Amino acid sequence: MAAACLFGAVVPASAQKGTYDPAAVPRGKEVFGPACGFCHGLTARGGDGGPDLARSLFVMGDDHGKQLGEIIKNGRPNNGMPAFPDITPAQVSDMASFLHERVEAARNRESATPPNIIVGDAKAGLAYFNGAGKCSACHSATGDLQGIAAKYEPVALQDRFLSPRAGGRGGRGGGQNRTAKTVKVTPATGPAVTGTLMSVSDFAVTMRDSEGNRRTFTRDGDVPKVEITDPLQAHYDLLRRITDADIHNLTAYLVTLK
Ligand code: HEC
Ligand code: HEC
Numbered sequence: 001m002a003a004a005c006l007f008g009a010v011v012p013a014s015a016q017k018g019t020y021d022p023a024a025v026p027r028g029k030e031v032f033g034p035a036c037g038f039c040h041g042l043t044a045r046g047g048d049g050g051p052d053l054a055r056s057l058f059v060m061g062d063d064h065g066k067q068l069g070e071i072i073k074n075g076r077p078n079n080g081m082p083a084f085p086d087i088t089p090a091q092v093s094d095m096a097s098f099l100h101e102r103v104e105a106a107r108n109r110e111s112a113t114p115p116n117i118i119v120g121d122a123k124a125g126l127a128y129f130n131g132a133g134k135c136s137a138c139h140s141a142t143g144d145l146q147g148i149a150a151k152y153e154p155v156a157l158q159d160r161f162l163s164p165r166a167g168g169r170g171g172r173g174g175g176q177n178r179t180a181k182t183v184k185v186t187p188a189t190g191p192a193v194t195g196t197l198m199s200v201s202d203f204a205v206t207m208r209d210s211e212g213n214r215r216t217f218t219r220d221g222d223v224p225k226v227e228i229t230d231p232l233q234a235h236y237d238l239l240r241r242i243t244d245a246d247i248h249n250l251t252a253y254l255v256t257l258k
Pocket of ligand 1: 039
């Protein structure tokens with residue numbers, strides 16, 4: 001009987017897909033951040049240039065870095081995923097552990113939160129907002145976040161601060177996109193040019209300048225000088241150290257901003 005076979009099969013836990021080595025997770029994160037974080041977000045929850053990998057069926061189906069190794073080595077150049085031919089097998093294996101941990105964390109978070117995601121303490125959330133979280137450096141309850149709880153359901157609201165770039169809202173009211181990265185390119189001779197970053201690799205950087213023109217500069221090492229500014233950097237830094245308790249408290253606080 002099929003069911004009996006299925007449940008009768010003895011698979012050692014360590015050989016199951018999706019399992020990972022907890023000790024490798026921080027190492028994987030160290031490699032992932034600089035190499036992949038630009039597009040996928042430092043926590044792999046998605047960014048401007050790449051999908052959320054914690055919800056990726058591809059990652060879920062990966063067997064200890066085998067499939068991940070392939071896509072990292074070869075990329076999907078036609079779809080915007082670059083190839084990383086120089087990544088070592090050890091780095092792939094560490095990143096695989098990191099990504100499988102991300103999938104598990106996302107799953108746990110989802111199953112732990114609904115149906116009532118407001119399990120935190122609004123007062124503690126307020127204290128975190130003005131204190132350790134430094135949210136008040138950029139936001140205010142009576143300014144940009146006023147009425148935010150009326151705009152989003154609690155789950156969506158929590159998602160907004162966990163991955164403000166996801167969801168592809170190109171800025172409010174068709175105006176300038178407040179989440180867009182900007183870039184300043186300083187050629188060896190001539191004035192610096194700034195604009196909205198469109199893409200960047202070791203070989204070229206493309207921006208949309210203030211007149212709306214698309215401009216590409218080829219790169220050779222440090223020439224021209226390229227400086228990228230991400231208005232969401234603070235968010236990504238924050239997500240590296242935020243705890244689940246902080247997340248719950250912040251959500252409980254933000255839902256009061258009706
Ligand atoms: C320049 C942006 C960029 C960088 C850098 C980048 N990726 Fe991607 N990645 C993408 C895009 C875009 C896709 C979606 C491609 C597609 O739809 O086929 C993708 C897809 C993927 C997928 C498949 C997801 C799926 O569900 O199909 C994995 C896994 C992945 N990337 C891992 C990585 C890792 C690991 C790194 C770093 C070593 C990395 N990426 C660096 C842009 C990027
Ligand atoms: C250095 C500046 C900065 C800091 C610090 C910062 N944010 Fe943000 N935040 C932004 C930017 C930029 C956006 C994207 C612009 C937007 O969507 O309004 C954003 C977006 C958001 C949004 C979505 C707003 C919307 O209308 O969709 C929420 C909610 C949010 N942040 C909450 C927080 C919380 C909570 C903290 C602290 C834990 C925090 N932010 C820290 C800059 C910051």
